[in-house]
Amino acid sequence: MTVTRFAPSPTGYLHIGGARTALFSYLYARRNGGQFVLRIEDTDRERSTQAAVDAIFEGMHWLGLKSDVEVVYQTQRFDRYKALIAQMLEAGTAYRCYASKDELDQMRAEQQARKEKPRYDGRWRPAPGKTLPPPPAGVDPVIRFCNPLEGEVVLNDLIKGEMRFANTELDDLVIARGDGTPTYNFCVVVDDLDMGITHVIRGDDHVNNTPKQMNIFKALGAEPPAYAHVSMILGGDGAKLSKRHGALGVMEYRAMGFLPDGLLNYLVRLGWSHGDQELFTRAEMEQLFDFDHVSSSPARFDMEKAYWVNHQYLKTAPMEVVVPEFDWHLRRLQLDPAAGPALEAVIDAQRERCRTLAEMAEKSAFFFREPEGYVEKDAAKHLTDAAVPVLEALIAGLDALPEWSAEAAHGVVQVVGEQLGVKLGQVAQPLRVACCGMAISPPIDQTLLLLGRERSLTRLRAALAWIAGPTDG
Incomplete structure (x- = not known):
């Protein structure tokens, strides 16, 4: 049986290079119907910390790279x-x-x-x-x-x-x-021997350790496992990967708004290919991954490409995957997910235009709390004296609707434009800034539907008052 392992030293967070190594090990085990093992190499007592162990577990759990057996600690x-x-x-x-x-x-x-x-x-x-x-x-x-x-x-x-x-x-x-x-070099051999590791997949910075370890295997009367040394990841400029290139902890990518499978899909393509295919489901990665198509040349990290891949996932991922992550991002912004529309509806409204969940949460904040003010340039352009009759007509039309629906709201916007003899944008944009605090949102009828009648009307009236300015008295 194929048995692979990911064996980080708990001296820091789970970084992006380590995550790719873990992914390759995980996928090779899955492709061959084997086992994937997580081992914590904590013999360096001065540098190993419990916080780092916890960070590794947190990153592996978020990525969904689960050990098939109980985690092994070298210190035990x-x-x-x-x-x-x-x-x-x-x-x-x-x-x-x-x-x-x-x-x-x-x-x-x-x-x-x-x-x-x-x-x-x-x-x-x-x-x-x-x-x-x-x-x-x-x-x-x-x-x-x-x-x-x-x-x-x-x-x-x-x-x-x-x-x-x-x-x-x-x-x-x-x-x-x-x-x-x-x-280290001795413990690794004993662990790999005792755990029945058949394939050691790790970074090529370990190449010089490998002949030493192979000799120890033979001294113990055992055959060494097969080795696959993965080339390093470089920045887009060909320099060693650093934080400015994207050498961040895995959980920082969560904070940036990546979906786990979106990040994994990008990582699997850093050095491995399957024809010209760019996007893979997790099941496809598990079915297709092999070493015949892993390059021996260093891969280059391209943050824009990573964002593009994530956006493709965000547009199509099932709600049971996206909703918990979106909920997490809203809470990071001190927003109550229960204080607004159903999260599924907000995601559907925003997923085409947002590359990350962090961006989606920021651009959806107005659904869950009152805007703290208006974007200055948007208000200066759209909340002017010329917008007053537009907003008054919108309030009257929306307040009179017998039912609150996107179609009915859209009809009011059209009618107001026709009545006042102005273009649709001259109605929709003041409406958008009044309700959202900014000039960018999902389609205005969808936005009104999600905000609801009471919230929409309250914000329209507040915008009128803001245009009028402070009154004496």
């Missing part, structure tokens, strides 16, 4: 790591190193002076015929892995193809610190 597995390290010491595939920091610094300085690649020189590595000095008193040794001294590691990467690493270029890496804490 220390006994397992220590037991295996003891076995390796017994088997001679690991050894204790008593070299001090000063010794190691001097060793590296001498190597650099000789223009050699800095690496551990094996001074505490046991070897036939080699006599090691007695362990110095009061020193807690690190445990080093006996990396093979000959041959090479051949990595058949599912994205990058074949890569070869000479063992002479690899180090006897530390697998446990002096305090007994196991290190």
